[in-house]
Amino acid sequence: MSTDIIKISPGFEKIISRDYRDLVENGPYGKEVGIAQLGTFKELIEEHPLCAGCGLALSKRLILASLPNPEDTVIVGTTGCSSLSFAQVAIHNIHSIFGNQNALATGLKRALAIRFPEKSKDVVVMGGDGGIGDIGLGMVMHSWFRGEKFTTIMFDNESYANTGGQESGMSQQGVVLNMAPLGKKFPKLSMPEIAHDAGCVYAATVTPAKPKHLAKIVRQAILIAREVGPTYVQIYCPCPTNYKFKSSQSLKRAREEEKDNSYPLREYISPEAKKFIESLEERTNETT
Amino acid sequence: MVIEQKVVEQKIVDPEYLFFEAKRQKRFITGSEAVMEAIKRANVDLAISYPITPQSESMHLVGDLYAEGYLKDYYRGENELGVMSAVAGASMGGVRVFTATGGPGTLRAFEMFPTWAGARLPVVCAFFCRGVNSPLTIQPDTIEMGFMLDTGIIMFHAETAQDLFDMILKSYIIAEQPDVHLPIGVFADGFFVTHTRELVELPPDDIKLPPYDPYKSPVPVMDMEIPPVRQMRDPFVMKSNFISYACHASWQQEVRAAGERARKHINKYLGELIEYDNDDADILIMASGTAVSQSREAISIASKEGIKVGLVKIKVLRPFPWQEVKRIARKAKAIIVPEFNITGWLAREIKSVIEDNTKVIGAPRVFGGMTMPVELILEEIRRAAK
Numbered sequence: 001m002s003t004d005i006i007k008i009s010p011g012f013e014k015i016i017s018r019d020y021r022d023l024v025e026n027g028p029y030g031k032e033v034g035i036a037q038l039g040t041f042k043e044l045i046e047e048h049p050l051c052a053g054c055g056l057a058l059s060k061r062l063i064l065a066s067l068p069n070p071e072d073t074v075i076v077g078t079t080g081c082s083s084l085s086f087a088q089v090a091i092h093n094i095h096s097i098f099g100n101q102n103a104l105a106t107g108l109k110r111a112l113a114i115r116f117p118e119k120s121k122d123v124v125v126m127g128g129d130g131g132i133g134d135i136g137l138g139m140v141m142h143s144w145f146r147g148e149k150f151t152t153i154m155f156d157n158e159s160y161a162n163t164g165g166q167e168s169g170m171s172q173q174g175v176v177l178n179m180a181p182l183g184k185k186f187p188k189l190s191m192p193e194i195a196h197d198a199g200c201v202y203a204a205t206v207t208p209a210k211p212k213h214l215a216k217i218v219r220q221a222i223l224i225a226r227e228v229g230p231t232y233v234q235i236y237c238p239c240p241t242n243y244k245f246k247s248s249q250s251l252k253r254a255r256e257e258e259k260d261n262s263y264p265l266r267e268y269i270s271p272e273a274k275k276f277i278e279s280l281e282e283r284t285n286e287t288t
Numbered sequence: 289m290v291i292e293q294k295v296v297e298q299k300i301v302d303p304e305y306l307f308f309e310a311k312r313q314k315r316f317i318t319g320s321e322a323v324m325e326a327i328k329r330a331n332v333d334l335a336i337s338y339p340i341t342p343q344s345e346s347m348h349l350v351g352d353l354y355a356e357g358y359l360k361d362y363y364r365g366e367n368e369l370g371v372m373s374a375v376a377g378a379s380m381g382g383v384r385v386f387t388a389t390g391g392p393g394t395l396r397a398f399e400m401f402p403t404w405a406g407a408r409l410p411v412v413c414a415f416f417c418r419g420v421n422s423p424l425t426i427q428p429d430t431i432e433m434g435f436m437l438d439t440g441i442i443m444f445h446a447e448t449a450q451d452l453f454d455m456i457l458k459s460y461i462i463a464e465q466p467d468v469h470l471p472i473g474v475f476a477d478g479f480f481v482t483h484t485r486e487l488v489e490l491p492p493d494d495i496k497l498p499p500y501d502p503y504k505s506p507v508p509v510m511d512m513e514i515p516p517v518r519q520m521r522d523p524f525v526m527k528s529n530f531i532s533y534a535c536h537a538s539w540q541q542e543v544r545a546a547g548e549r550a551r552k553h554i555n556k557y558l559g560e561l562i563e564y565d566n567d568d569a570d571i572l573i574m575a576s577g578t579a580v581s582q583s584r585e586a587i588s589i590a591s592k593e594g595i596k597v598g599l600v601k602i603k604v605l606r607p608f609p610w611q612e613v614k615r616i617a618r619k620a621k622a623i624i625v626p627e628f629n630i631t632g633w634l635a636r637e638i639k640s641v642i643e644d645n646t647k648v649i650g651a652p653r654v655f656g657g658m659t660m661p662v663e664l665i666l667e668e669i670r671r672a673a674k
Contacts, residue, residue: 001512001513001517002513005513005514005515006515006516006517019518020516020518023517023518029517046518071512072512073512074381074510074511074512076377083524084524086520087520087523087524088518089518089520090517090518091512091517092508092510092511092512092517092519092521093510093519093520093521094377094380094510094520094521095520095521095522095523095524096373096376096377096400096403096407097373097399097400097403100369100370100373100400103365103366103369103370103371103373103374103377104373104374104376104377104380105377106374106377107334107336107373107374107375107376107377107378107379107380107381107385108377108378108380108381108510109377109381110334110361110378110381111333111334111377111378111379111380111381111382111383112381112382112511113361114333114334114360114361114383115381115382115383115511116511121511121512138366138367138370139366139367139369139370139373142365142366142370146363
């Protein structure tokens with residue numbers, strides 16, 4: 001977009017909300033800002049209703065600050081905790097129905113490619129483990145088989161948190177949650193491997209306990225999707241509300257689970273995607 | 289093997305010229321081919337297909353149009369829910385879309401139809417009606433139309449391949465009116481219309497409709513080129529307070545109101561919502577789809593026996609032509625409603641709007657793939673004439 005389209009018409013400054021004025025004057029559109037500059041610019045997410053200590057809320061804030069091109073990005077969400085904090089996001093975003101996000105994103109991405117052949121319009125799917133790993137898995141995988149050029153980001157809180165803490169396919173085996181009264185009877189879905197086998201040229205898991213790493217992975221996943229093919233990022237988002245731990249312990253938990261390998265971090269990259277990232281790095285080195 | 293897409297040149301013309309003035313030529317084609325001929329002239333950007341009998345041929349012919357350069361993009365989706373979701377995404381991204389399904393495919397995708405209407409998407413979709421499970425049948429049956437009546441989408445019912453051609457092409461211009469901006473389903477009876485040949489009058493194929501302008505939409509297109517940027521399609525209105533309930537309620541009312549506002553555009557482009565003949569007769573037949581053709585035949589035989597029967601062809605089910613039906617029903621002594629389904633949803637619709645619904649005869653009804661013998665309609669006519 002051109003930043004002109006969000007400029008406030010003269011005379012209307014006072015009646016436009018403070019939040020929107022901030023966005024126009026100090027927002028990240030068209031600027032090279034990232035998580036290192038958090039606190040110096042108006043963030044894309046305003047106040048949201050997610051719980052204290054929510055791993056998803058922090059991850060989302062970090063993702064939104066890491067988008068390579070927020071002024072030309074459209075987000076597709078799906079039902080779940082994450083969708084409750086999308087009305088507050090200052091990027092066009094779509095909520096359709098539960099689980100259809102990757103099919104919808106396919107149509108959207110192709111439409112934007114038709115209408116803006118000279119521009120890179122990034123489409124980013126952001127949904128929970130229920131939307132991506134369970135109810136929408138067929139449509140998610142088919143978008144990967146087809147090689148659709150957008151990024152799928154999963155907020156993995158290992159449960160259906162918004163409906164009150166039920167077992168999901170991404171819950172760990174043995175965990176007792178609603179609808180798993182005797183403990184979950186099968187292992188956590190191997191989504192990064194599924195993504196890799198289904199045609200994602202880049203698949204990675206990460207936690208918000210390492211913000212810089214998260215920012216780097218999100219950014220490169222979006223850049224690779226733009227040029228090479230589908231990408232997948234899975235973010236571990238501990239849920240204090242349903243897993244019953246103190247809200248101050250979320251990051252500690254993420255750190256510990258990463259360390260003892262109960263939430264293993266993985267990264268797959270295709271040779272073509274690797275070459276593309278290296279060429280980007282070379283270009284950055286040349287300019288600096 | 290990768291085959292390169294061809295390039296085709298077509299001239300953009302006024303919809304009125306394409307619909308009413310351009311010289312038409314007769315071609316002997318199937319209903320599926322009529323769908324392809326409509327899309328050829330509709331300036332569609334993206335079509336998405338998924339096979340299901342009896343629809344498959346129409347969407348594979350649309351795929352051939354893509355190869356010839358009439359469409360900018362086309363693919364076969366993963367299932368009907370995926371396809372209906374993807375056309376929603378494309379429509380929100382600001383392009384003109386087309387898809388088609390039928391029977392079990394309609395039900396597989398069902399959650400998307402009220403979602404299209406609620407999101408005010410001008411999607412045009414063809415439905416080739418067939419029975420739904422269980423037991424499984426691929427044969428013609430219009431029961432899915434009864435399920436679709438309350439989804440908020442505009443519904444046309446084609447009797448012939450000619451209707452199918454005209455209704456699909458005109459649907460884009462009606463659906464995309466800023467004061468309507470709703471999805472339109474063009475329904476036709478599977479096999480009877482899709483797989484049979486008839487003479488269809490077609491305008492030249494080197495002209496097409498003007499493109500869709502997404503910035504005329506009453507809701508913002510999702511392209512980050514239009515303010516406000518803090519914009520969710522479509523936001524949740526489910527907080528437990530009165531303002532949320534009122535907001536949701538008024539949104540639903542507005543979707544229905546948009547359907548009502550479509551009447552004037554339908555009148556302009558399709559003619560009236562109904563067509564009628566001898567509407568002053570004591571005995572009337574009210575029907576839609578191919579039941580109309582069978583009724584015409586029965587009426588012609590009855591007239592030779594000295595029984596005068598009027599015919600009302602209902603072309604539009606949503607918005608329902610209740611004023612027209614109510615007016616014409618007033619003088620009739622008997623109203624026969626032949627249908628291709630077990631529930632008799634059309635008889636129910638008619639009964640719900642006329643003053644004396646005891647004169648509605650909800651028969652004959654055939655279903656599960658049966659044809660509708662003219663004799664069955666004649667029996668009802670003779671009984672009513674006694």
